[in-house]
Amino acid sequence: MTKILILCIVGFIASFVDSIAGGGGIITIPAYLASGISPHLALGTNKFAASFGSVTSSIKFAKSGKVNFKLLKFLIPFTFLGSILGVKTVLSISQNFLSTFILVMILIIAVYSIFNKSLGIENNYTSPTKLTLLFGIIMAFSLGFYDGFFGPGTGSFLMFLLIKIFKFDFVNASGNAKILNFVSNITSLFIFALNKQIIYTIGLPVGICMIFGARLGSHLAIKDGAKLIKPIFIIMSVAVAGKLIVSFF
Template sequence: MLSTIVIICIFGFLAAAVDAIAGGGGLISLPALLLVGIPPHLALGTNKFASTMGSFNSSITFARSGKVNFRLVKWLVPFTFLGACLGVWSVLRVSPDFLNKIVPILVLFVGIYSIIHKTLGIEDQFQGLKRSSILLGVTFSFALGFYDGFFGPGTGSFLIFAFITIYGFDFVSASANSKVLNFTSNLASLLLFAWNGKILYQYGIPMALSMLVGSQVGTRLAITRGARLVKPIFITMSLFVAFKLIWQSFN
């Protein structure tokens, strides 16, 4: 059991550090839990428990640095939470298989678009809030909250991309605000997993502690190194998510 905990803690640290910077950490932490032999339904719940702790820590650190726009996220958080609850409720009744072919294409588009537009997200071009931009934000936060509860992979990439394209944030600010919404959807999913007894706390607690440390390291790197660090990692993780999902759909 000790060796199992060591393995999941190492991968948990790496996952949280990457996730804090650019999203996609679940593609590291969840396979680690499956690798040590934890059944899929328990691995999903345990991973959600640990990753929620990491995203909470990242949200707090980003907020203290002044990178979170509370005037904006106060409108988005309730709709993200509602969307995630509906997503989890729906996935218990509808197979998510049809998303396997659509999502990789969308994530691949996000990565390629970010490569082509070399100045995308490098400078913060936020010019304030308008009623139309708030309504658009409410729409995407509800939709991505639902998606995270229903399916999940690529949520961080979609959130960061949305904050950049809709509000003109740079990658650091987009990552900061997306982390708050990601924590919200994680929390909604966690509550439902916990209610249904799908969390192995003997693994989830040590993994959560390692992810707290990893998220702190990743967040600090994002804040101090800026968008020129975040963007290449964001592109790498977007492409990694896309190709991993494509590979899974053919196997």
Template sequence: MPVLMAIGVPVHLAIGTNKFAASAGCISSAYRYAKSGKINNDLLKKLVPFTIIGSVLGVRCVLSISEEILNVLVVVMILIVAIYTFISKNLGQEDNFEAVNKKNLRLGMLMALIMGFYDGFFGPGTGTFLTFGFIKIYGYDFLHASANTKILNLTSNITSLLLFMINGQVDYKIAIVFALVMIMGAYVGAKVAIKKGSKMIKPIFLVMALFMVVKLVYQTLV
């Protein structure tokens, strides 16, 4: 999205166009994860509706909070997640998922609603927060958490995208080019993650979290 805004694309058009490309990337990686059997379909059937509701509300509230304030809040939250992940050596290294119960289902629904809302009106860091949430709430390792994250992320992206499309806020010429690049990158990334497992995903998770922090700080200051 910052690239789009840097070349003069208006903010709402940039968000909608970015959602198009992000949705394409999510479809690509979600397909790879689904084929690998790493996705909990029964759980996601219960969480997806809350993600959709959150996304719709998020898009409707897209103008209610300034981007500068959001940048600061997200930087702080991602730093906390990254530091906690770094010092917790065994976090997400083993798949300790046992079963869905009333307590973790409620927490998962709340997570899906909040992150759907967040992704609907802002977005950066959604995958990071969802992955961390799946690990902490359900005991998944990074591989299974990442796989399930892609489905919820795809849901929120497509829901938001449809609303932006209805309002004419997608530049399809730019979106298609970006989408093709993201499809290839996401497909290869998911393939490597499935092959290498959680030990490789954790360092990448930390690097991407720090990259996101740097990007958001830069956006805020420039």
């Protein structure tokens, strides 16, 4: 009972942070592993519980008008397809190479975000051109694929690229990233469920707590905007990089 209570508290904190800037998995996964749950079950149970918070924050952002469904209708199918292919090819990719590559990329994003003071502060979105839509489709497929077999930093990459490609501010980028990330999460969750890699007696109470964390986090993100999201985004990017460094060594 104590273990579940601790995991519920961790889940609340993780979903609060994740609903603002992504990166919740780097908080919950170590907690599941520390509680004695095997890696595959930890990943599956985390996907199950996190889906509660993910759908909550997605709905919250959508209701606030921070999700551009006219754009996402072109991107969601490619995120879905990418995540399916990612799950299927997970064992054929060198994890050491991937960890190093992602570490370098996410550190670049964090440093760039720190020194580019105007990044994501104003929402300059205009209707997508054929070129930006093509870049968006490539982004959706690639990050869906990545999230399907690896995952850390997916939310950070989505937010950063939505800002760079479509000129969103952090609030709108966060809202649209939540929807795309939710699609890839649900896809991989389905695979974990088929392979019986979910502990529902733990995932359900943790998931309920993650609903409340996601509601609070997304409310504050929508209310306080980029001034809240950007620093947390940078902190979580650095934290993901830190986790990858620890895992690498």
